[in-house]
Amino acid sequence: xxxxxxIFRLSIFILSIFVGYYVVWSVTPSLHTPLMSVTNAISSxxxxxxxxxxxxxxxxxxxxxxxxxxxLAIALAAINIFGGFLVTQRMLAMYKKKKKDKK
Amino acid sequence: xxxxxxxxxxxxxxxxxxxxxxxGLSSPETSRxxxxxxxxxxxxxxxxxxxxxxxxxxxxxxxxxxxxxxxSIGAFIAYKIPMTAMPELVAGFHxxxxxxxxxxxxxxxxxxxxxxxxxxxxxxxGSLIEMSIGAAVGAVTFSxxxxxxxxxxxxxxxxxxxxxxxxxxxxxxxxxxxxLIYLLCSTQSANLFWILLGVSFLIGFLLIxxxxxxxxxxxISMLNSYSGWAAAGIGFTLxxxxxxxxxxxxxSSGAILSYIMCKGMNRSFFNVILGGFGGTDEVKxxxxxxxxxxxxxxxxxxxFLMKNASSxxxxxxxxxxVAQAQHxxxxxxxxxxxxxxxxxxAIHPVAGRMPGHMNVLLAEANVPYDEVFELEExxxxxxxxxVAFVIGANDVxxxxxxxxxxxxxxxxxxxxxxxxxxxxxVKRSLSPGYAGIDNDLFYKENTLMLFADAKKMTExxxxxx
Numbered sequence: 001x002x003x004x005x006x007i008f009r010l011s012i013f014i015l016s017i018f019v020g021y022y023v024v025w026s027v028t029p030s031l032h033t034p035l036m037s038v039t040n041a042i043s044s045x046x047x048x049x050x051x052x053x054x055x056x057x058x059x060x061x062x063x064x065x066x067x068x069x070x071x072l073a074i075a076l077a078a079i080n081i082f083g084g085f086l087v088t089q090r091m092l093a094m095y096k097k098k099k100k101d102k103k
Numbered sequence: 104x105x106x107x108x109x110x111x112x113x114x115x116x117x118x119x120x121x122x123x124x125x126x127g128l129s130s131p132e133t134s135r136x137x138x139x140x141x142x143x144x145x146x147x148x149x150x151x152x153x154x155x156x157x158x159x160x161x162x163x164x165x166x167x168x169x170x171x172x173x174x175s176i177g178a179f180i181a182y183k184i185p186m187t188a189m190p191e192l193v194a195g196f197h198x199x200x201x202x203x204x205x206x207x208x209x210x211x212x213x214x215x216x217x218x219x220x221x222x223x224x225x226x227x228x229g230s231l232i233e234m235s236i237g238a239a240v241g242a243v244t245f246s247x248x249x250x251x252x253x254x255x256x257x258x259x260x261x262x263x264x265x266x267x268x269x270x271x272x273x274x275x276x277x278x279x280x281x282x283l284i285y286l287l288c289s290t291q292s293a294n295l296f297w298i299l300l301g302v303s304f305l306i307g308f309l310l311i312x313x314x315x316x317x318x319x320x321x322x323i324s325m326l327n328s329y330s331g332w333a334a335a336g337i338g339f340t341l342x343x344x345x346x347x348x349x350x351x352x353x354x355s356s357g358a359i360l361s362y363i364m365c366k367g368m369n370r371s372f373f374n375v376i377l378g379g380f381g382g383t384d385e386v387k388x389x390x391x392x393x394x395x396x397x398x399x400x401x402x403x404x405x406x407f408l409m410k411n412a413s414s415x416x417x418x419x420x421x422x423x424x425v426a427q428a429q430h431x432x433x434x435x436x437x438x439x440x441x442x443x444x445x446x447x448x449a450i451h452p453v454a455g456r457m458p459g460h461m462n463v464l465l466a467e468a469n470v471p472y473d474e475v476f477e478l479e480e481x482x483x484x485x486x487x488x489x490v491a492f493v494i495g496a497n498d499v500x501x502x503x504x505x506x507x508x509x510x511x512x513x514x515x516x517x518x519x520x521x522x523x524x525x526x527x528x529v530k531r532s533l534s535p536g537y538a539g540i541d542n543d544l545f546y547k548e549n550t551l552m553l554f555a556d557a558k559k560m561t562e563x564x565x566x567x568x
Contacts, residue, residue, distance in 0.1 A: 006229055012344055012347055012348060013335060013339075013347050014351075016350075016352060019122055020122075020125070020351055020353075020354070020356055024125060024355060027125065027128045027129055028129060029450075029458070029459060029462070030462035030472055032363075032457075033457060034459070035360070036323070036360070036457065036459075037193055038125070039352070039353040039356050039357070040200060044199075045117070045145060045345050045349050046200065046337055046338075047148075047203070048151075048345065049218075050210070051149070052152065053207060053210035053214065053217060054166045055162045056162075056214055056217030062161050062165065064214070065213055066210045069210040070206070071165055071166070073206035075176075076199045076206065077173065077200075077203045078169065078171075078177060079173040079199055080200060081174070082173070082175075083176075083181045083192075085141060085142050085145070085181075086178055086182065088141075089135070091189075091463055091466070092134045092138060094463070094466040094469075096471055097472065
């Protein structure tokens with residue numbers, strides 16, 4: 001009997017939860033705020049679904065209800081992707097070590 | 104157009120890059136590289152999506168336009184936002200993830216052919232279940248985050264909003280969501296889909312309003328987790344590994360942060376969620392207690408104490424963020440260091456309004472991160488320090504948590520500030536913290552209260568040093 005592809009996706013999902021569990025515990029507490037902003041950015045990979053929806057129209061029906069929701073979702077996810085990664089970068093750039101050459 | 108197998112492999116690659124992005128955050132040195140991995144992963148995912156649809160009609164232009172539109176808004180916000188407003192920003196971003204998940208689910212429900220999920224009115228059962236769960240969780244994330252945002256922004260009062268029958272009502276709504284998903288899957292009715300969305304928006308709203316402003320660290324982490332589960336739900340619908348992996352990562356990340364925050368307050372997760380506890384200072388501040396004598400001083404006294412100290416520990420809290428005192432604080436510390444005084448910072452896990460809030464503010468003020476310590480790392484040092492400088496923190500220093508089993512914060516891990524030779528406590532008034540209890544520390548023999556705005560007081564001390 002063939003295995004339903006859903007089971008494979010479920011396996012990926014469960015294993016990723018474990019990966020996430022161990023990876024996040026190793027994040028240093030002082031970087032918890034950047035952690036939240038970067039998780040925001042990466043969860044906006046949902047934009048792939050929005051792009052598929054946005055591209056689903058043909059030349060007569062570029063704007064159907066479905067593609068409009070797709071376009072809106074693209075804009076929302078894009079705010080998050082750009083905003084999330086850039087603000088994370090901005091924060092991380094501020095974390096500096098003590099200068100070795102003490103005056 | 105590239106084959107479905109090839110694009111699946113690329114999605115896997117971007118999923119792995121996202122794991123590395125989080126992995127990089129294990130230390131500040133590797134974190135910037137991690138963020139870069141995340142960006143690369145995102146670019147791969149987006150480009151592959153374009154390549155895997157062979158539809159490069161006019162729609163393509165609009166997709167680009169909306170990406171640029173959203174992207175420029177996002178970039179603008181990212182550069183303009185002050186670091187003190189990070190909790191609001193993150194709450195706002197959560198709401199966008201939630202809403203995007205809802206919109207994608209709507210698009211997929213209305214036009215399932217585009218996603219290979221069947222036809223309207225006859226969507227594959229598995230996909231419909233995944234879709235409705237993703238949409239419901241997304242809707243909860245959206246409305247919950249909007250409330251969290253309004254509370255953090257101060258547009259909505261931070262005090263908990265409770266009413267009679269709140270918990271039964273929420274329970275009924277949650278049950279109805281499950282029933283609605285079941286009915287939706289058996290009837291495929293579009294009306295039920297809209298009702299499901301409406302009810303989910305409502306429950307997100309109702310779940311967050313009873314939670315007080317000071318419990319926001321837990322709420323933000325929890326919503327972070329929800330936004331991940333919503334993304335994963337949509338990932339199952341779209342059969343997209345990148346989304347499934349990311350959703351699982353973000354979901355467990357948020358859950359762990361919620362757990363850490365709850366532990367920092369010694370409260371169970373359900374206790375926080377059921378709400379009605381964490382009001383803000385102002386509400387309970389006026390409760391009159393028997394007057395106990397406190398010693399209060401001015402900037403001159405504080406400067407004198409610190410000048411004669413050999414080591415000082417700074418304990419920052421939410422009040423520092425409110426007063427925007429982090430830069431003034433750094434200048435004061437610079438002056439202290441010039442006088443060969445050893446200075447370190449002690450951060451309680453729930454200081455501020457979100458996990459790591461204080462660390463970011465100190466980093467912004469150019470405080471080197473290796474001078475900043477977590478509770479467990481530094482707690483033993485208080486006994487050897489000469490001065491503890493508490494700025495904008497309160498409950499996290501209250502010794503009552505260790506001594507009085509009757510106290511609502513009993514058992515909460517606290518910083519052992521009282522063990523210092525002397526304690527300087529910058530505060531605007533004697534009002535208790537959000538837990539609504541008096542801080543014994545105020546009345547200790549070795550405590551000097553500095554009643555003033557945190558920023559102004561810090562600047563005055565620097566002048567007197």
